[in-house]
Amino acid sequence: MFKAMLLICSLISGSGDKNSCIELHDTVAPNGYPSEEECMARIHEMADMVSQVLPFPYQIKYKCENSIQRTEHERK
Secondary structure, X not given: OEEEEEEEEXXXXXXXXXXXXXXEEOOOOOOXXXXXXXXXXXXXXXXXXXXXXXXXXXXXXXXXXXXXXXXXXXXX
16 A cells, blocks of 8 residues: 655745644545555645645655555565
8 A cells, every 4th residue: 555645845945944844644545545656646636735725935745655564474
């Protein structure tokens, strides 16, 4: 499963500390999406929503994190 996450940082002068960034996690499918393509589609939806409520300038970074972890036994 791929979990959608955004990191949004303000680019306003003087706001370069860590408090000027927020991390957003998808609440529509908090357990993730079966494919990376579906996750990326959700990332685009989330970024569009951010642009409607957050004043510019800001920078968005994103990732679709693969939440499936293999055990040691499965790796052999």
